[in-house]
Amino acid sequence: MSRTADAIRSADAHSAHNYHPLPIVVTSAEGAWMTDVEGRRYLDMLAGYSALNFGHGNRRLIDAAHAQLERVTLTSRAFHHDRFADFCAELAALCGKEAVLPMNTGAEAVETAIKTARKWGYKVKGVPDGHAKIVVAADNFHGRTTTIVSFSTDHEARDHYGPYTPGFEIVPYGDLTALAHAVTPNTVAVMLEPIQGEAGVLVPPAGYLAGVRELTRERNVLFMADEIQSGLGRTGRTFACEHEGVVPDVYILGKALGGGVVPVSAVVADRDVLGVFRPGEHGSTFGGNPLACAVALEVIAMLRTGEYQQRAAELGDHLHRELNLLVGGGAVTAVRGRGLWAGVDIEPSHGTGREISEKLMELGVLVKDTHGSTIRIAPPLVISKEDLDWGLEQLRSVLAAG
Template sequence: MLDDTLRTPDAVRDAQRWTAHNYHPLPVVISEAEGAWLTDVDGRRYLDFLAGYSALNFGHRHPRLIAAAHAQLDRLTLTSRAFVHDRFADFCRELAELCGKDLVLPMNTGAEAVETAVKVARKWGYRVKGVPAGQAEIVVAAGNFHGRTTTIVSFSTDSDARDDFGPYTPGFTVVPYGDLDALTAAVNENTVAVLIEPIQGEQGVVVPPVGYLPGVRQVCTERDVLLLADEIQSGLGRTGETFACDHEGVVPDMYLLGKALGGGIVPVSAVVADTDVLGVLQPGQHGSTFGGNPLACAVATEVVRLLATGEFQRRSAELGARLHAGLGDLVGRGLVAVRGRGLWAGLDLDPGLMTGRQACERLAERGVLAKDTHGATIRLAPPLVVTEAEIDQAVAQLAAVLSPA
């Protein structure tokens, strides 16, 4: 336990005093966690309905993941990719098999996976498709959130993420999300890839129209363009399938994975594709000191094995139906709309009632933690270990926030 003298107001003030203000967290200071529950420095417990933006799909301190980390800590933690370690092959093979692909390129963060995919797609375009040097283009969707590196914010349409960080990287064409005609028109002879989230998380858990993803897949196939699926938030069980693309039977050319792949213990990301795509890279052209390190591989291998049983995908689908049914009852009672799949929901509040931030602050007072986005929208993403009773409790607290006595 932390020192008894540490209390929430003091810890919040210290955080504000000594850190750059690139986040605006709720005034809660967490000291312990287990499963779907968090405990703050004052001993108060909260239901976690954010799950680290899907980084904690398996809950806090899942016993199998903690055991894997402990065992690896006693043996080997880092070698760099200058040498091969004994956890690397199993991780890459098992993740490739889960994805139905040939090769895995491990990295650390989601943004690194996206940057990796951009580089690979461009090199594939020059070496395989025959695009003239320096002319490769990638089509992306408005409302996207793929990270915050200088290249990635160059094609963001979020002013908070983009403004004042130029000059911007060229080579990207932005089209409306869900508009297949606009995407088709944007693809030309120099297009090497379409980079898309099958469900846009940061935008408010926006699900595209039925048929959109299969249409994008068809366009990419017909025009010799790679389909890059950013499943960093939507993948690994979150939506009730292993990948959000699975809901419409779409298989991308690259899976971009992260967040839940690290089991809530270490940052792990990966790009997964077939040899004809990832095989364009040669030694020295891309890498990472920590990417695919032994500790990361030990934890991520156990994550893959948890997913291989299908248990967590089923839980997400079944419990997600319960969550969405409960939230649907609140439409017209403070909620304007509910979107999402599985244990993932975006809620649009009546903007005349309160902001998303205010709703999250009031939920926190009632023992439920969630996160706002874009004004009057909040996101719910509980760990996949959540129970029916815990879902009902969170929905009841939201109902109380929306209709205070």
């Protein structure tokens, strides 16, 4: 039995089967490449769902982590530590906001945003206690906690986890009219992904985000942008909302904020929003820990140069030009996305998204399927044009083989 098969069998024997990974066992990685236990190299075209925007083992991030590991890694928020103030100040400045509430995972940040919006609604807007509503979009993916799956329309994510948390109104993504009808005096927030990643990299119609911003401002409702996957350089801008010149009331951040080294997430807003919290009303043992702050500070410094956003924009234009050439040839029915992020719909007669992903893996390229016939492409922003073109050539060869 091969080392790969043995490792997979052992994992299957001792772990819950809540994932169905591709049959590869990674042992090391650098930049845009990963190496398995057999010594075979693979081009990573997924980047940990954007958690690895800066590549595997990025030297600046690893050095920042090593330096902090030698000093202090955790204090809990029971005490101050010397990296916290800088982290909050720098992230707030990057977002153009006044305050930061740090957490660990993206789902925790979304839960925190929900609590923030409700408390703001009761304390500031004057909504009767217990009556707050948050409007969300169909086909969303904001995480997997019981509250979050309560407003999911994905049956795999939602089914058999009830009773479900009330207080959410679901409207079609991209439909401003439906959104306007859903907002009532008890609505405290509209929470959206500027681009829906898990749904297949769905980009909303032009003007939609700007319309959401105008509507929420008129109705005294918070606009909360879940930029966990779309933010921090992925689309060619620091935030995907920037493509429409939109600044939401609340940014929800995660994934790339930890540089692929540690989990770091945050809710970022002005004081009139995050100021609703008082000591003891919300917290996290690990949120804002020294190691997380040290890595995230380096991520922020890297984003401030603009080079990663520019790479995502330029290579993203190239990626989409090449992918769009495949549309109409019989194998690809549609391509969507922005920057170094694309959803590619495969003609079902050519195979499922899973089958295409497995064939690409055999050729040394790693992508991920979603919703049956779609594959997602989101390489690290540090990928070279040559490697990107090589990966695309493997995709063309798989599709040509039928």
